[in-house]
Amino acid sequence: MELYPINILPTQYYKGERIKCVHLFTFKSSKKNYRYRYIIEAEVFDIEFIAIKFYQKNHKLSKKKYQTLTNANEVRNIVNSCLQVIPILLQIYPNHSFGAVGSRAISEDEKFESEKKNQRFVIYRAIMLKKFKEDKRFAFVESEDNSAFAIINLSKLVRIEDLEFYVVDKYNEILDCMVEIYNEIHYPE
Template structure:
């Protein structure tokens, strides 16, 4: 896979406070458009206790679906979409210089057969893992992979704590915060 895509411009939409009592404190919402897919996308950077952002995106046309992060469009342009998502990292580091980041390669949901991919080593995770490991080096971030849940963490080495300790803290916080994943 070639990784030299330019990506698209991210446009800030809003900062949304979260008051559900969880470690998820607020979200930054951005939008971008792909001329290749002719779709608009929403990128969400969910800020959590522990100076951590979970990065997510979905096609705007799926915004009302409970499965918005699981649906695929089959229109291509994956490289530009992923580069665009990564563009939020330096933007957020400008305001949160010690922040760490993470994502999950969501399970794919097929609306026609009503089948959902398993949690472990999803097809999206495989692509995201390869992409992120090539685009984001190890100078600022230590990389952690979790095939069993298709998760990936980038622990900021400027976080003031040993990255291995920070990783364990974030894994614990994420397990408590995201314990209600949907099933069809």
């Protein structure tokens, strides 16, 4: 697996919005014949939650930028490169949880994959579980119906006896954000 170096771009701030700001990052694949540049968006919500999204830079203006496949066959390198932003963001937001939605793929004949437990969700979930399963700072939750998952930050957990309640409560709190992300990613206008 190869991790591509990421570059930090200027942060976009919003006033009075549910999303407080979006931290932007970029990296370039070095795979021969597929030297694509990618944009990572880390949307910071007002409930100590950060949604991570990424797309190929060439698709920035496309309504289907999250669904478009590159056919570079390097999903592990790309996703793991995107995950490099989590430690950076934890320095700024030490109590925040993180999540993502696996977008539906589009076939060449413009047919969409199912939004439930889609291929990207299965792959991203496997990578996230491998990366964070031993990390006691987080609890992993998922929604197969939304092809969404999150790692819940446990930094504010006071008593280990409250773990299940805390995780369920936090998951319910971020569920609205996940549905917003789900709708944007699965149903581009």
